[in-house]
Structures are given as structure tokens and as C-alpha cells.
Amino acid sequence: MMSIRRGTPSTLPLAVLSLLDERPMHPYEMQQHMRYRCLDRVVRVTAGSLYHAVERLHRAGLIRPLETGREGRRPERTVYVITEAGRDRLHDLLEHLLVEPAPAYSSFAAALSAMHHLAPETVASLLRRRMLTLESSLAAQERLIANLLGSGLPRSALVEIEYERALRRAELEWLRGLVDDLEAGHLPWPSQETWHRFRLVPKEITG
Numbered sequence: 001m002m003s004i005r006r007g008t009p010s011t012l013p014l015a016v017l018s019l020l021d022e023r024p025m026h027p028y029e030m031q032q033h034m035r036y037r038c039l040d041r042v043v044r045v046t047a048g049s050l051y052h053a054v055e056r057l058h059r060a061g062l063i064r065p066l067e068t069g070r071e072g073r074r075p076e077r078t079v080y081v082i083t084e085a086g087r088d089r090l091h092d093l094l095e096h097l098l099v100e101p102a103p104a105y106s107s108f109a110a111a112l113s114a115m116h117h118l119a120p121e122t123v124a125s126l127l128r129r130r131m132l133t134l135e136s137s138l139a140a141q142e143r144l145i146a147n148l149l150g151s152g153l154p155r156s157a158l159v160e161i162e163y164e165r166a167l168r169r170a171e172l173e174w175l176r177g178l179v180d181d182l183e184a185g186h187l188p189w190p191s192q193e194t195w196h197r198f199r200l201v202p203k204e205i206t207g
Contacts, residue, residue, distance in 0.1 A: 011043045012053045014097070017062065017090040020082040024066045027054050028077060037153065038144065042160045054080065062086030120189050124182040127175055134172045141165045 019030050027050055034040045057063045058080070066081040082090070115123045141161060148158055155162075181187045 012045055012049060013057060013062075014090070014093045015039055015043045015045070016050070016053055016057060017082060017086055017093070020063055020080055021087060021090055024079045024081040026077040026079045027051055030054075037157060038148070038161055041164065057086065060085075062089050116190050120182050120185075120187065124179050127179050127182075131172060131175050131179070134168050134175070138165060138168055138172070141168070 015034060016030060019025055019033055025033070027047075031045065031047065031050055034043065034045055039045075054063070058065070061083060063080045063082050063086050066079045068076060068078045071077075118126075141164065145158055145161055145165070148161075149155065178187070
């Protein structure tokens, strides 16, 4: 059986089990649904990773082949259906992932931790460019949500996009304050000498 490892996102198996709990599908159809419903914005998926996830779920007894067929000249495709064990695992995954915050290793946060290697005015300029990108992305998300709701999808199928939108709105608001502080000179900028003087022994780090 596939295990739920603490702190390890299981988003692709979760997406597969979720789709098959709605109705039987073959992997290509799953991928099309992920794209149509914009699940590929929150689940990292390629054709190869999807087929690998389906195979693993099958070996674990969480899904099973329902039928195999061919339409016209298209390749032969196997339709899968979720098993009772798969439905139980889907519920377990949801309970785990909805409750426990997982650590996020953000490349942007990593860049922020080292931004003092650039001049403050350079950082402010770069962050203003990021703000423009965020504003454009937010406008695109608004259009996407309106279009998907207009196509008949219920709001409950779009909350992950709403969540992403909320995160970007919060980031944009935070960036405005940070850039204002940078441009006003309210954010102390450490020199190289500061870091040479800044020495912590393990006891001081861990408290």
C-alpha cells in the first residue's frame, strides 16, 4: 500500500483518486480534466508522471482496470475505477493535507533572505517589477474564475484557484509595504562588515 509520509505532498495521487471517485477515466482523460479544471496549476503533472502515478495506485490496489478499448486509430486506452481501499486512502489523504500545514521551500523567500547583497534601490526596482507581474496574474485569475464559473463548474471546484489568488493578493499587499520602506530608507541595510561581526554559536541559535 502507498503510505502517507508526513510532510510529503501527495498531490498527484490525490488528484487521480479524486477524479476516479467522480467517475471511471483513462489516464489521458484524467490529464485533460486536470487542464480544463486548472488542476495543473496546483498539481505538478506530466504525461509520464501521471502514468507512473496510475501504475503505482494500481499496484497498491487503490484503483483497478475497468475496461480497455480503442476508438478509431487512437491508441488502446485502459479505463480505471477507484476501489474501496482507494476511496479510504483518498479520505485519509484529504484529512491529512487539509489539517497539517506542509513546509514550503520558496525560491522567492530564499532570494529575500539574500537580497542585502544588492543595493536597496535595485531591490526596490526588482520588487516593483514583481508587483506588476502579480497584478497582471491576478487580473488573469479573475478572468479565469469568471470563465470557469460561466462554463458551469461549481465554486467548490475552484477554491484552489481562489486560494492561489488570496496568496497573491496578500503577497502584493506585503510587497507594497516592503518597497515603501526600502524607498523611504526605513529598512536598515547591513554591510559586509555587519555579517563578519555577526557570529552565533550553536547554543545561541537554538536557545
